[in-house]
Amino acid sequence: MSISDKIKNLLTKAETGGNLTREDIVALLKLPGDYSPALFAAADRVRKEQMGDEIFLRGIIEFSNYCERNCLYCGLRKSNDKLSRYRMTDDEIINTAQEIKNSRISTVVLQSGEDFFYSTGKICRLIEQIKNETDLIITLSIGERSASDFQSFQQAGANRYLLKHETASAELYKYIRPGCQLDKRMQCLHSLKHLGFETGTGNMAGLPGQTHEILADDLLVMKILDADMLGIGPFIAHPDTPFAGIENDDIEMTLRVLAIARLLTRNTNIPATTALATLHPQGRLLALQAGANVVMPDFTPEIYKIRYDIYPGRTDVGSAAEIISQLEKDFQSIGRTLLYSPGNRPGK
Ligand code: SF4
Structure with a gap:
């Protein structure tokens, strides 16, 4: 069999839901560059078949940029004393959740560094208040906590x-x-x-020391965990971290990982991340044509948004309404529309 026949067979196996081995995934990650469009098109067809043409929206509130951790790439790391830290007040958080509700989006993502100022009780009270006042679906992205904390968050309504x-x-x-x-x-x-949370995991593509085999293992983790949501972004080092100066302009590898994630996991919710839009002006649209089906407009008030400085050059400046109206225009150009309802994973 010729090499091109082998590649075509592998792409067909991936698109039709065949059982991809680690070796298959490595081969897809290493495909010659001229096969990328075929890989992305296969992922796009599976996205359409499994999730439809609508782009699911989630409104993000980055409510604290304090973090106890020291990740070598991240601008929020505890040792970055150049960062001006903030915590939004409860009223600011609730008002921002209300704005999300007013813009017809049904889901809020509450995101922060690992900030233990927010005790379990404090997070639970926030969840309850947002639930009572807005009835939004609540997603937490606040780092590692104990299993009993997770249970409390769930009982509070997350x-x-x-x-x-x-x-x-x-x-x-x-x-x-x-x-x-x-x-x-x-x-x-x-x-x-x-516990029954809709659970999201994900990885970074382009980390120093990362191999194709490690990326294949990342994808297998997503599959084996049966994750419901997958955040796949490029590694971008912040200049005020130990990884300053390590470049990654390889948007292609991130898109490949994303496309393979769609082929492997079929009906998961996969965002076109802001980090991709930061690396490439068309990054978000490219991701939406390579398997992604979710966009997460940032509703964090402007005074705080610029200080949620995980990596440099974050895009999406302007009010959330302006961002959504721009997204609407962009997405029409690729034949997609926005979905305001909760957008659960099918079957959840
Ligand atoms: S915000 Fe997340 S990635 Fe950044 S230092 Fe904290 S734990 Fe690490």
């Missing part, structure tokens, strides 16, 4: 939880997240799944 595993290599994980362990991260993810 529905979904995002916790990217970042990398499936225990060694690389320990290096980029000093003092943290992959095992502990995975335990959190299993607890969340066990």
